[in-house]
Amino acid sequence: MNVEILFLAYRPLLYKYLALLFTRDIDFEDFKQEGELALLELLKRYDPQKGDLSSYLKKSLYYALLRIRTRLRYQEEYVEELGEIEIYKEELREEKIxxxxxxxxxxxxxxxxxxxxxxxxxxxxxxxxxxxxxxxxxxxxxxxxxxxxxxx
The missing domain is CATH 1.10.10.10 (Winged helix-like DNA-binding domain superfamily/Winged helix DNA-binding domain)
Incomplete structure (x- = not known):
């Protein structure tokens, strides 16, 4: 099983799910890259004894992308909050009060x-x-x- 060939074959499925699950509160490039890594990981973990690759990827990739989207949302919020906090800390340091x-x-x-x-x-x-x-x-x-x- 050549992972690179399978990756190229199932990339359209990845892009379909990316388009379906993408929301504007996350960065699309990050989402796409994380999705590609998830697809590669799923292809490496696939066990032919457990069933059809296509069925496995459809379900697993969809839920992996849901988890990625959730994680990216929280990261965006966390980074935003950190930025605000750093600004306030700097203002407080400058004023020394x-x-x-x-x-x-x-x-x-x-x-x-x-x-x-x-x-x-x-x-x-x-x-x-x-x-x-x-x-x-x-x-x-x-x-x-x-x-x-x-x-x-």
Missing amino acids: IDFSSLSKREKEIVMLIYFNELSIRKTAKVLGLSPSSVKVYKKRAINKLKFWCKI
Whole structure:
């Protein structure tokens, strides 16, 4: 089984699914490249003993692309949020003044641990004895308060 020949043969199926599943909130080139890698991986993992290649690829490729799309969406959101945070951190460093008076004690702790000590949400939750979802809520609330403060 020559993977390169099969890759070229099943590329139209990949492009069909890419067109079907693409949304504007992700980068198409990233989606396409990830899809091509997924197709190659699926072709390498295919076991002829388990059934027809075409049926296997139709289902597996579709669900692989769904997972890729979801991951790319979260990456885009994460990168966007990181960009905003870096801008705010830089503004705060330039001013050398951070007005945390509008934040609660818990929000201050979370901001300090996540953004200045660079702990992950999971580690911050462990340090403070909270659940990761609670840390996310406090973090979001603190960011919104700081955004409001920066606009004033």
